[in-house]
Amino acid sequence: MTLVKELEPTQDIQEDVIFPPGDLYSDEPPVESELHLRQIILLLKCLEWLWRDRNDFYAAGNLTIYYSPNQLKxxxxxxxxxxxxxxxxxxxxxxxxxxEEDGKYPNVIVEIMSPSTAETDKYFKKKKYQNTFRTYDYFWFDPYRLEFAGFHLVDGKYQPLEPNSQGHLWSQQLGLSIGIHQGLLRFFTPEGQLVPTPEETAEFERQQKELAEATAASERQQKELAKATAASERQQKELAEQTAASERQQKELAQEKAEKLAAKLRELNIDPDTI
Known part of the structure; x- marks a missing residue:
């Protein structure tokens, strides 16, 4: 976003102030770059996918927040x-x-900085989110210099968040960590696992399916090989048994011939041992 001039803190709104209609269109300028757009879409896509079964939150990017009638001036x-x-x-x-939203302000805000907005995000907006919005978790990120910082509201003042061993910052409001992954901000589970996009989930499931199919095919091949090996072993055993039987038959036949010859020689009064 472009460098903005912040509104001065407004005085308490009197009870008789007439609020404008709540059906107001967003009035935001275009995002500054494709990288800013991709970053906003990525955060939105990941959180909505992770919380796809929840209906108790609202997440948006580059959308106007109307909080005071004076702001409209x-x-x-x-x-x-x-x-x-x-x-x-x-x-x-x-x-x-x-x-129009029961006085609710954002619980979590992330600003994507650029050279033209860094000062605003670090000072003016930080003060606005601390003192007026009372937003519990505030983060800023420069996708070009990979500068990343976060703050949590404690007793009305922002206190810096300390990164964990992975360099991630914990968002108490989201129950998630936020950290840099491949040059962009991503959400991480309390266990440190990357929160995927729908496309990453689909790709992971596709890979898991292919792996399962490959594993099943390998198991079938192993089973078929085991069957073939068992069949070969049976054939080898049968062949060995047949060979042994043939050798026994040959031995028995030879012995039988020898015995017949010996008997014939004895009939002729010839001593077989002399032959």
Whole structure:
């Protein structure tokens, strides 16, 4: 997003202030680069896929947050690059209008920095999210320099988050870690596993299916080989038995011939031992 001039902290809104209609369209400028767009889409896609069975949250990117009637008098404030609101209805919205959402502000905000927005994200927006939004978890990320930092609201003040051994920062609100993976921010489970996109899940399932099919084919081949080996062993055993039987028959036949010859010689009064 472009460098923005933040609104000055507004005075408490009087009870008789008339709020504008809540059906307000988002009024955000285009994202600054393709990389910014890919990063926003990636965060949105991963979280919605992970929480596909949940209906108690709202996540969006590059969407205006309307939080004060005074804000409508200024064109300078721009919404977060990515934010998540918990304990709310999961439905499509034109914008996030706080006074139409039971006063709820984002629980988590991520700003994707660029040279033109870094100062705003680090100072002005950080102050706005701390003091006005009271957003519990705030992160900023520079996809070009891979600068990444996060903060958690403690007693009304942002305290820096300490990275774990993998360099990830814990989001208490999401129950997930956020860290850099292949040059972009990704979500990680408490166990440190990468939260996949739907496409990555499909690819993983395809690979698992191919692996299962290859394993099954290998097992079939092993089974067939074992059968062939067993059949060969049976054939070898039968051949050995046949050979042994043939040798016994040959031996018996030779012995029988010898005995007949000896008997014939005795009939002729010839001593067989003299032959």
């Amino acid at each position: 200024s064109e300078f404030f721009r919404g977060p690059d990515f934010f998540v609101v918990l304990d709310t209805e999961r439905k499509t919205r034109k914008s996030w209008v706080v006074w």
